[in-house]
Amino acid sequence: MITRETLENGVRLVTEAMPHVRSVSIGLWLTRGSRHEPADLGGIAHFVEHMLFKGTETRSAQDIAQAIDSVGGQFDAFTSKEYAGYYIKVLDEHVPVAIDLLADVVLRPALALDDIEREKKVILEEIKMVEDTPDDLVHEIFTEAFWEGHPLGRPILGWPETVSAFNRQVLRRYFDAAYVAENFIVAAAGNLEHTRIRDLVAAAFQTARHRGPRPDEIPPMTKPRLTVRRKELEQCHVCLGTPAYPQSHEGRYVAYVLNTLLGGSMSSRLFQHIREQRGLVYAIFSGLSSFRDAGMFNVYAGCAAETAREVIDLTVQEMRGVTAERVPDDELRRAKDHLKGNLMLSLESTSSRMSHLARQEIYFDKPFTLDETLAGIEAVNPEAVQATATELFTDGAIALTLLGPTEGIEVPQGQLVIA
Numbered sequence: 001m002i003t004r005e006t007l008e009n010g011v012r013l014v015t016e017a018m019p020h021v022r023s024v025s026i027g028l029w030l031t032r033g034s035r036h037e038p039a040d041l042g043g044i045a046h047f048v049e050h051m052l053f054k055g056t057e058t059r060s061a062q063d064i065a066q067a068i069d070s071v072g073g074q075f076d077a078f079t080s081k082e083y084a085g086y087y088i089k090v091l092d093e094h095v096p097v098a099i100d101l102l103a104d105v106v107l108r109p110a111l112a113l114d115d116i117e118r119e120k121k122v123i124l125e126e127i128k129m130v131e132d133t134p135d136d137l138v139h140e141i142f143t144e145a146f147w148e149g150h151p152l153g154r155p156i157l158g159w160p161e162t163v164s165a166f167n168r169q170v171l172r173r174y175f176d177a178a179y180v181a182e183n184f185i186v187a188a189a190g191n192l193e194h195t196r197i198r199d200l201v202a203a204a205f206q207t208a209r210h211r212g213p214r215p216d217e218i219p220p221m222t223k224p225r226l227t228v229r230r231k232e233l234e235q236c237h238v239c240l241g242t243p244a245y246p247q248s249h250e251g252r253y254v255a256y257v258l259n260t261l262l263g264g265s266m267s268s269r270l271f272q273h274i275r276e277q278r279g280l281v282y283a284i285f286s287g288l289s290s291f292r293d294a295g296m297f298n299v300y301a302g303c304a305a306e307t308a309r310e311v312i313d314l315t316v317q318e319m320r321g322v323t324a325e326r327v328p329d330d331e332l333r334r335a336k337d338h339l340k341g342n343l344m345l346s347l348e349s350t351s352s353r354m355s356h357l358a359r360q361e362i363y364f365d366k367p368f369t370l371d372e373t374l375a376g377i378e379a380v381n382p383e384a385v386q387a388t389a390t391e392l393f394t395d396g397a398i399a400l401t402l403l404g405p406t407e408g409i410e411v412p413q414g415q416l417v418i419a
Contacts, residue, residue: 002357002367003194007202009210010181014357014367015197016189018350024095024190025350026197027087028106029358031185032178034158035081035151035291036215043158044174046079047123047166052086053077054115057108061115067101075101079156082291083362089351092191096200103204106179111171120163127157134237134403135283135302142239142298142401145227150220152291180212181205185361189353219293224399228406236305236404240315240416241298242397247290247363253376254388255297259288261327261335261385262318263299269318270299278314280307292363297392305405312400312411319398320418322389327382339377344370393418 004014034045055061068075073090086106088098130136140155147153157163186201222243245255263270263286275281284301303311346352347370360367398416402409 002369004361004367005198007181007198007205009206009208011184011186011201011205011208012361013186013188013198013201014361015187015192015194016353016357016367017192017194018190018353021191021350022092023089023350024092024098024188024192025087025089025354026095026098026102026186026188027085027354027358028102029185029187029362030084030086030106030179031082031183031362032215033080033082033084034154034156035217036178037151037154037174039151039154040162041158041166041170041174042154042162043123043156044162044166044171045084045178046156046158047119047163048109048171048175048178049077049079049084049086050119050123051111051115051171052105052109054119055110055112056104057110059104064101064105067097071097073098081152081156083358085355085358087351087354095192095197099197099200099204103201106184107205107208109175111168111175113168116166116168116171120166123157123163124160127155127160127163130155130157134231134233134235135300138237138239138401138403139298139300141227141229141403142241142399143296145225145401146222146241146296146399147220147294148223150218152220152294176209177212179208181208181210183212184208185358187354187358187361189357190350217293222294222397222399224397226411227399227401228409229401229403230406231404233404235302236308236402236406236409238301238303238308238311238315239298239401239403240312241296241399242392242394244288244295244297244392245290246293246295248292249290249295251384251388252290254380254384255288255295255392256339257332257335257377257380258322258385258388258392259286259297260339261331262286262322265335265338267334267338269321270301270315273318274301274311274314280304280311280314284311284315305409308402308406308409309411312416316398316416316418319389319393323386323393323418325386327385329382332380332382332385336377336380340374343373343377
């Protein structure tokens with residue numbers, strides 16, 4: 001059973017009881033991410049996330065590690081474009097320890113000067129790692145060009161010059177503004193009782209500041225373009241995409257199915273045609289990135305430089321095909337079953353359930369049952385898939401990024417035409 005409520009200080013709490021397990025996953029989700037940063041502080045949300053593990057007013061980094069290790073738990077965190085998450089998984093008997101530790105970390109960080117300087121080095125190396133990972137880098141380049149000048153287009157890690165300039169005062173000012181009760185969602189799933197979780201969370205978070213400034217969220221304007229970056233690599237890395245629906249769009253289930261049958265599985269059209277039949281790539285897949293007010297559909301492929309144009313052409317042909325012809329019933333059935341199976345398998349763990357609850361609270365302000373989600377997928381029909389493909393894959397909407405040994409590769413505008 002899913003239960004949700006808002007505590008007196010504004011913290012939102014959502015829980016799901018799973019009495020057949022012995023674990024509980026509990027997380028603090030902050031509704032602020034990299035899109036809420038000013039450009040001159042690019043990467044600060046991610047930097048603060050790192051700093052929260054370096055110690056609190058009463059615990060050192062080693063104390064934090066020992067506290068979770070002593071109960072056999074797991075503690076991790078991440079930063080995304082629109083939110084950050086701190087989550088712990090423990091046996092049900094250790095829930096009080098987990099909540100106390102979680103609250104201490106997100107409410108009372110030390111932000112020590114020595115730790116800040118050390119962490120700058122760590123994150124600068126993380127930025128270099130992306131530069132050395134071409135399948136990640138091509139997506140960063142693509143997104144930055146696709147949403148040029150908009151916070152959603154900026155890298156979550158920031159840039160070396162912004163990260164290097166952070167100091168304790170800047171970090172503290174950001175933390176004080178963002179880490180407030182109205183931006184907190186506590187989500188928990190596992191062998192739990194809601195009332196007990198509520199009492200523990202209310203006590204642990206009672207000192208949280210209630211409110212902070214509200215950043216503007218302006219929807220991005222898409223700028224489809226060809227972006228080419230020459231880099232000494234063995235492969236040419238291709239990223240091709242169009243605008244897609246935001247998270248809460250009523251057509252999201254159709255978009256999920258469309259993505260699955262185009263490039264979201266091993267039986268998808270792109271994988272079967274370009275890899276299995278043609279042998280032109282090792283990796284090719286499509287994906288959806290959805291945010292509060294925007295979305296993106298993209299295809300990634302890694303191939304030899306001399307076959308890049310053919311791979312691009314075949315990809316556009318597959319996009320064109322799903323707009324021109326009705327999807328066969330058996331192919332639609334496979335895509336639906338793949339989606340439903342993946343969803344049900346993923347939700348067998350308490351940590352996945354917790355994350356699912358939090359994201360629903362962030363984007364919908366309410367939970368959806370598994371049956372409701374499965375029904376949404378099942379309701380998708382061939383006509384809806386074709387109509388959605390026609391809406392998303394329109395002429396002039398396709399953006400393309402090439403990374404690697406790109407000399408001699410020319411992509412005429414006509415090669416990106418769907419009609």
